[in-house]
Amino acid sequence: MRDLFYAGPLSPEIGALLEQAMGAYADTAKAEQLLRQAWDEAPEALPVYFSLYKFYFYKGRLEEAEAAARAALASAARQGGFPEDYERLTPDTTDWGRYDSPQHFYLFSLKALAFIRLRQGDLAGCRKILAKLNELDRADTVGGSVIGAMAAGL
Template sequence: MRVKEVFAQAERINFGALPPEIDDLLQQGVAAYRHDRATADRLFRQALSQNPSELAPYYCLYKIHTYMGSLDVAAEVATAGLKEAVRQAAWSEDPREWPDGNLDSDGPGRFALYTLKALSFIELRRGNRETALEFLDILSKKDPTGSVGWTVVGELANGLV
């Protein structure tokens, strides 16, 4: 393997087991984000439209829009990703009805918890503190050890950070 190929492999983000064409679009989007956010958005949306059951494109989209301050778009995409994750996990759309306790370290259930954490952060940034606190309260019951990192958002919400 040539040095360039080794370097290219080392820079790839591990999105998990994805169809190669979806992974390629996401990798291109990550690289594009550094210099062309519109192209990154287009590539992530293309990946999502090609396979709306893959969760990684939702993550990429809501993450970049949160970073860019496009919080309405971030909330919309995160909500859609959350809906797809709970469908795959065969859970209720009401997060208060999700199973309590720690889940597998991978899969749609974990994605749902992580995305609810992301939504709590997005809502906090949008000035919807009560909604953020409601999501954080749910996360405290569904992920009591804070494995998806919701405790950091909780500290932000309570002005501790």
């Protein structure tokens, strides 16, 4: 097992599926099939969620990217033992500063969700998510300020 994307352990088999999916990126159907296989075999592996929402985002399939990001948030919250609804979270909900934790992956996925909402044209939704991200990640460890700068330019 190895850690990937500070999101927890990943078995060599699942890591291999993700690498195969990256290698097959140009063949959308094949890459998606490999990602879905990884998710079927390891439904709580956070790096699989990361790979899914990035894949869908870069393929321009924003609704599916959003669904994958929201599923990532739900899984990270379950694993971290805190509510999945970001609106209910506070800086005191959990230790948001642990880089090797589901909490940090949650923050990273929240940033991804903000970017997806921005690309969908939902500036208000993006800003709402970023406001919460800024509250939870005051040190900007996941780079939410980058998305904030993009949103401010619109």
